[in-house]
Amino acid sequence: MTAVPPPSGPRPSTRPPSGAAPSGPPPANAGPADTAARLTGLVRALRGHGLRIGPAETVDAAAVLDVLGFTDRERMRAGLAAALLRSDTQRTVFDAAFDLFFPLGVGTPEAVRALRTDLPAVPADPEPPRFGRPDPLRDDLRERLAAALAADDRAAQARLAGEVVEAFGRYGAGSTPGSDGWSAHQALGRLAPETLLARILAALRAAGAATDLSDLVLADEIRRRIRDFRALVTGEARRRIAELRGPEQIAERAVAPTVDRIDFLYAGRDQLAELRRTVHPLARKLATRLAARRRRAARGHLDLRRTLRRSLTTGGVPLRPAHRLRRPARPELVLLCDVSGSVAGFADFTMLLVQAMSEQFTKVRVFAFVNRTAEVTDLLRSGDDPARLAARILTGARVTGYHGNSDYGSALGDFAEHHLDAVGPRTCVLVLGDARTNHRDPNLDALRRIAARARRVFWLNPEQPSHWPTGDSAAPAYAEVVEMHSCRNAHRLGELIARLLPV
Amino acid sequence: MDSGGNGGSGGGGNGNGPANGTNGTGFFSSVTDAAEQLAATGYLASTAVATTVFLADRLGKPLLVEGPAGVGKTELAKAVAAIGQARLVRLQCYEGIDEARALYEWNHAKQLLRITAGRDGGWEEARDDIFGEEFLLTRPLLTAIRGEEPTVLLIDEMDKADVEVEALLLEVLSDFQVTVPELGTITASRRPFVLLTSNATRELSEALRRRCLFLHLDYPDAELESRIVRLKVPGLDDTLAGSLVRIVGALRTMDLRKAPSVAETIDWARTLLALGADTLDEGVVRDTLGVILKHQDDIRKAAQKLTLA
Numbered sequence: 003m004t005a006v007p008p009p010s011g012p013r014p015s016t017r018p019p020s021g022a023a024p025s026g027p028p029p030a031n032a033g034p035a036d037t038a039a040r041l042t043g044l045v046r047a048l049r050g051h052g053l054r055i056g057p058a059e060t061v062d063a064a065a066v067l068d069v070l071g072f073t074d075r076e077r078m079r080a081g082l083a084a085a086l087l088r089s090d091t092q093r094t095v096f097d098a099a100f101d102l103f104f105p106l107g108v109g110t111p112e113a114v115r116a117l118r119t120d121l122p123a124v125p126a127d128p129e130p131p132r133f134g135r136p137d138p139l140r141d142d143l144r145e146r147l148a149a150a151l152a153a154d155d156r157a158a159q160a161r162l163a164g165e166v167v168e169a170f171g172r173y174g175a176g177s178t179p180g181s182d183g184w185s186a187h188q189a190l191g192r193l194a195p196e197t198l199l200a201r202i203l204a205a206l207r208a209a210g211a212a213t214d215l216s217d218l219v220l221a222d223e224i225r226r227r228i229r230d231f232r233a234l235v236t237g238e239a240r241r242r243i244a245e246l247r248g249p250e251q252i253a254e255r256a257v258a259p260t261v262d263r264i265d266f267l268y269a270g271r272d273q274l275a276e277l278r279r280t281v282h283p284l285a286r287k288l289a290t291r292l293a294a295r296r297r298r299a300a301r302g303h304l305d306l307r308r309t310l311r312r313s314l315t316t317g318g319v320p321l322r323p324a325h326r327l328r329r330p331a332r333p334e335l336v337l338l339c340d341v342s343g344s345v346a347g348f349a350d351f352t353m354l355l356v357q358a359m360s361e362q363f364t365k366v367r368v369f370a371f372v373n374r375t376a377e378v379t380d381l382l383r384s385g386d387d388p389a390r391l392a393a394r395i396l397t398g399a400r401v402t403g404y405h406g407n408s409d410y411g412s413a414l415g416d417f418a419e420h421h422l423d424a425v426g427p428r429t430c431v432l433v434l435g436d437a438r439t440n441h442r443d444p445n446l447d448a449l450r451r452i453a454a455r456a457r458r459v460f461w462l463n464p465e466q467p468s469h470w471p472t473g474d475s476a477a478p479a480y481a482e483v484v485e486m487h488s489c490r491n492a493h494r495l496g497e498l499i500a501r502l503l504p505v
Numbered sequence: 506m507d508s509g510g511n512g513g514s515g516g517g518g519n520g521n522g523p524a525n526g527t528n529g530t531g532f533f534s535s536v537t538d539a540a541e542q543l544a545a546t547g548y549l550a551s552t553a554v555a556t557t558v559f560l561a562d563r564l565g566k567p568l569l570v571e572g573p574a575g576v577g578k579t580e581l582a583k584a585v586a587a588i589g590q591a592r593l594v595r596l597q598c599y600e601g602i603d604e605a606r607a608l609y610e611w612n613h614a615k616q617l618l619r620i621t622a623g624r625d626g627g628w629e630e631a632r633d634d635i636f637g638e639e640f641l642l643t644r645p646l647l648t649a650i651r652g653e654e655p656t657v658l659l660i661d662e663m664d665k666a667d668v669e670v671e672a673l674l675l676e677v678l679s680d681f682q683v684t685v686p687e688l689g690t691i692t693a694s695r696r697p698f699v700l701l702t703s704n705a706t707r708e709l710s711e712a713l714r715r716r717c718l719f720l721h722l723d724y725p726d727a728e729l730e731s732r733i734v735r736l737k738v739p740g741l742d743d744t745l746a747g748s749l750v751r752i753v754g755a756l757r758t759m760d761l762r763k764a765p766s767v768a769e770t771i772d773w774a775r776t777l778l779a780l781g782a783d784t785l786d787e788g789v790v791r792d793t794l795g796v797i798l799k800h801q802d803d804i805r806k807a808a809q810k811l812t813l814a
Contacts (some may be wrong), residue, residue, distance in 0.1 A: 059715060062566070069563050070556070077536055079561055084718040088711070090571065093721065131736035215704070219755035221810075226758075287708050389760060 037067065044103040047253035048086065051095045052263060052493075059086055078104065091260050091280070098257040100235065102249040105241045139169055140192060147195060151227050152202045163234035166193055168387060171239050186232075186239035195228050260491040266348035266464045267436075274347050275389060277492060278354060284496055285358035289498040292362050293487035302326035333430050333457070334365040334503050336419060340435030341370045341401060346392050348436050348464040352495065353391065355381045356432075359499075367424050371413035372401045375421060408478060410437060411445030418448040426451060431459040433484070437470070437477040444476035449483050458498055460502055461486040462495070466504075529565040530655065532589040533558070548577065548584035549725075549733050557720040558585065564586045567678045567699035569663075569714065572722035575766025578702040579721075582659040585698055586711070591655035594697070596645035598666035604673055609685060610642045636687040646674075649697045650683050656697035663713075664703040668711045671713045691735040727754055730770060748785050749774060753797065756807055765797040773797045 045060050066081040079100055087096055141433070143166060171189035174182035202224050244252040258264075261276050262284075269277065293405060308324035316322075337356055339349035352370055357460075360366045366428035370378045376399040382391070395401065431452060453459045463470065463477055467488050471475035480486060487502070489495050533539040539562070540555035550558070558581070561568035570578045586593040596607055616635040623631055643651065649658035660674070677683060681693035701717060703709060725733065731750040734741065741749075750770065757764045765773075773796045782789045790811060798804045 054711070056715065062564070062718075065564055066560055069560060074536070076552050077556045080556040083553070084557040084560055084568075084720055087719050087721075088714045089705075089719075090721040090723075219752055222755055283705065283708075286706065290707070450529065494564065 005419075024401045038064070040103050041067065043250060044082075044099055045086070047099045047103070047250065047257070048092075048096065050254055051099075051257065051259055053087075053092050053095065053260075055086055062086075065171070075104065075106065090227070091262065095257055095260050098240065099253050101237050101241055102244045102253050102257070105244070108245065114188065143169065143193060144195075144198060147193070147231070148198045148202050148205065151195075151198065151224065152205050154227060159231050160234055163231065163238045166235055167238045167242060171235075171242070172230065184239040184242040186236040188238065190232060190235055193233055199224055199228065262496070264492070265490050266351065266492075267490070269347050274350070276391065277347075277351055281351070281354045281358050284492065285355055288355075288472055288496055288500050289359055289362055292359075292503065295500075300327070302469065332362065332364045334428050335363045335367070335503070336424050336429050336431045336456075337366070337368045337371050338375070338414075338431060338433045339368065340372070340408055340410070340413075341392060341395050342406075343371045344408070344438065345434070345436050345464055348489075350392050351492065352432075352434055352462070353378075353382060355495070364428075369417060369421060369424075370395050370399060370401050371408075371416070372406065373409035373412050374401055374403045375413050377417040377421065377424075407440045408435075408438065409442045410435065410439045410480075411443040411448070414448040414452070415445050418451045422451065422455065425455045427455070427457055429456045431456045433459065433461045434464075435461075436463055436465050436475065437461070437480050438474050439476045441474045444479050446479060446483055449480060453484050458502075458504060460485040460498075462498065463487070464491040466490060529563045530589065530696055532562050532585065532591075532655075532698065535559065538725065542588045543584050545569075546584045546587045547736065548580060549729060549736060550581075551725060553728055554581070554720065554722065557602065557718055561700075561718050562698060564695050564718070567717045568700060568720060569701045569709070570720045570722050571703045571716035573724070573764065573766060573767040574704055576722050577767060578722055578726060579659065579661060582657055582700040582702075585700070586657040589655045589657065589698065591657045591698065592652060593657050593659060594645050594649040594652070595659045595661060597661050598663055598670065600665055600667065602666050602670055606644055607646050607670060607673060608644050608683060609647045610644065611636070612642050616640050638688075641685070641688070646677050647683050647685075647691070649699075650677065650681060650691060650693045652697065653694060655695065658697040658699045660699070660701040662704060663701045663709060664705060664707040668710065671710050675712060675716065678713070711740050724754075724757055724764075725767065727751060730754075730767065733767060734770060734774045737771045738778055740778050741774050742783060745783065745785065746774065749777065752785065752790070752811070755810075756797070759806065759810060761798065761803045761806065763798070763801045763803065767795045769797040 041063060042060065045055050045063070048055055063082050063085040066085045067078065070077050070081050072078065074280060075159055079097070082100065083093070083096055087093065143162065146158070147162050147166075150162055166189050167184055167186065170191075170192040171184040172182070173185050173188060197219065203221060204243055206220065206224075240252060240257075261273065261280060263394065264273050264277065302325050305324045305326040309320050309322075312322055312324055313320040337353060339353060341349050349370070356366055356368070366379070367377065367380045368382055369375050378395050378399050381394050433449075449459075461484050463478070463486055465475070465488065469475070470481070470486075477486060487498055489498055512658065516667050533542065536552075536556050536559045539559040540550050540552075543550045543555065543558070560566075561787070562585075579649060582595075583593060585591075594741070616673060619635050619640070620631055623634070646660070649656050663671075678699065682690050684690045724730070727750050731746050734746045734750060735743065738746075753765050753770045753773070773793065776793050776796050777785075777789070780793070791808060792809060794804050798807055
């Protein structure tokens with residue numbers, strides 16, 4: 003591979019490398035109008051992610067900036083967060099948006115530019131070199147990254163993130179404007195920071211930094227540091243691309259949503275873990291809402307017969323309406339969950355949520371299926387590790403028959419055959435699944451039998467409605483038998499549970 | 506909703522507007538100053554904490570602090586009170602707390618005594634008399650509003666109180682005034698520094714939240730926590746403090762029923778100091794794990810992690 007000078011194509015937003023560009027957040031000469039525009043841009047972006055921020059809060063935020071000034075970026079971040087945020091779950095969205103609207107600098111980071119002269123030249127060819135070929139730039143960066151991670155030097159890591167994106171993150175350079183950009187994925191793939199773990203561990207152990215039991219948790223800690231570094235690189239790439247396309251557009255697309263709006267079907271392992279932590283707060287919130295509905299519902303409908311009867315004493319004018327009183331019996335709940343790989347995250351979360359809310363119902367029974375149905379209520383005990391719930395169900399219950407693919411038809415048939423006594427006139431049944439039957443018979447009859455016995459049956463489908471009539475989904479057919487709702491994230495699930503469940 | 510000046514509207518209150526020209530309480534002069542003064546009282550604050558406390562002080566807005574138990578929410582209020590040499594008025598919330606416990610109450614017994622004692626006097630006289638200052642029992646909120654000296658009002662565990670109490674607080678938090686029907690509106694002559702804490706066992710209402718600055722107080726990062734440990738347990742060896750904080754940090758990332766808080770880290774450090782341990786070997790940890798973990802399940806899980814890894 004031949005080393006050539008860095009790409010010298012036109013860079014729309016990079017400042018002239020005269021070193022005059024201030025590195026502080028927004029340039030010191032930023033007028034009040036500019037700051038106001040940034041602030042309102044930030045607020046709009048946050049609103050786009052479902053945060054409710056009123057004009058009063060925006061005014062507070064402006065007052066915060068007025069008091070704090072622009073000298074210390076972390077203080078600005080903390081101050082704006084105090085004025086704009088209302089809960090901890092909004093923090094990740096805020097941090098990413100803040101980085102876009104109040105970026106650390108413009109163009110190539112200052113520190114990187116200063117280093118530019120003694121850096122090995124950046125190859126123009128973005129293709130990763132094949133295995134075995136020397137790659138001095140990559141080796142150099144990995145070397146310094148390992149040192150920074152071992153020393154837990156945040157400033158050096160931030161500087162390195164800038165360098166890494168600069169060196170490996172650019173794609174489509176020199177092509178038409180709009181198709182070029184910066185990719186954290188590409189940069190991180192090339193750098194592969196995870197593979198540094200063993201090296202850092204060895205270095206730390208050799209240095210005698212950890213001699214006792216804390217050694218055991220050292221690996222976890224290094225992994226966390228590497229994860230933080232990845233986040234730094236992602237943020238840096240986002241900042242660079244925001245310069246090309248404008249922060250509004252990037253804030254809308256590239257900022258990860260708050261955890262309750264993450265799509266169940268596309269949530270990663272970390273996101274699912276984060277989601278599980280919200281189970282109990284969400285359950286408490288829903289319990290309050292259900293209790294409120296129950297209070298209102300206790301009065302019941304107008305009792306026409308008794309109202310008319312009463313009206314006789316007032317000359318036929320119904321002065322005092324009579325209401326029917328409800329019996330305070332709480333509903334029973336039966337959960338029928340597809341636990342096959344494709345929708346496991348959704349089933350998992352809902353089971354835990356329902357378990358956490360169990361005191362809101364007289365009885366909760368949970369059944370799981372892939373192509374056979376088995377009761378798993380006992381496996382859901384609250385003391386056990388919720389992260390391993392799916393694994394426990396797959397090993398501890400007979401949810402599969404001769405093959406491992408999901409088959410709604412035979413699973414529903416199985417339930418209607420063996421467990422129908424779980425369903426009674428006070429039972430509300432929730433079926434959870436994407437209704438993808440692998441082209442087998444949907445067995446609508448079984449679902450009809452369940453629906454006929456139960457008080458209400460709802461189907462919660464983690465796919466969006468536009469996908470229902472595609473592929474092997476039997477959703478439209480099932481939707482004709484029972485009420486089907488699309489339920490793609492925790493926020494929506496909370497809404498549905500609070501609204502649908504009979505009280 | 507207005508965070509600006511209050512018109513001091515209506516009523517025969519004894520208020521004469523905020524004492525100093527600004528709305529703030531004026532305890533701190535800058536963020537750095539806030540951090541230094543907090544540190545001087547033994548409260549090591551992160552940037553976020555120092556900034557937010559300074560802003561609450563300067564902008565004169567109540568500060569809502571949310572976070573897990575044992576990270577120093579209540580301590581923060583005490584530290585601020587110590588710095589401002591202010592009186593700390595504390596309202597501990599609980600389920601069923603009401604106006605009479607939070608705001609004010611008429612001293613019925615005394616009123617009855619007054620009526621019986623002054624039977625000869627006219628009705629007019631008695632009526633004016635029994636709804637006077639003398640018969641008013643002030644509760645924390647009113648005490649904080651009426652105080653002439655610098656005051657820190659701590660409303661602790663707000664989430665334990667019922668939703669109705671939040672409505673009660675709104676007037677106090679946005680305008681720093683209390684309306685007593687018989688007396689009129691009492692406006693704060695000197696704004697108290699208001700700090701609310703919550704463990705988030707219940708969603709606080711939107712109306713309450715937007716009157717406050719919000720601070721999520723989480724477990725401190727490793728560096729800050731080892732500084733805290735060294736400050737609180739000066740005799741402990743530095744490397745031991747480092748390892749200790751590292752293990753606690755690792756335990757917090759595990760899925761435990763009750764993650765160890767800062768208070769527990771300090772307890773553990775004290776225990777190790779008392780035992781004279783100079784390294785954290787398996788035996789020491791196994792024997793003392795009960796200091797930081799309070800559930801048998803958690804202890805089992807942690808022991809597994811610390812021996813197998």
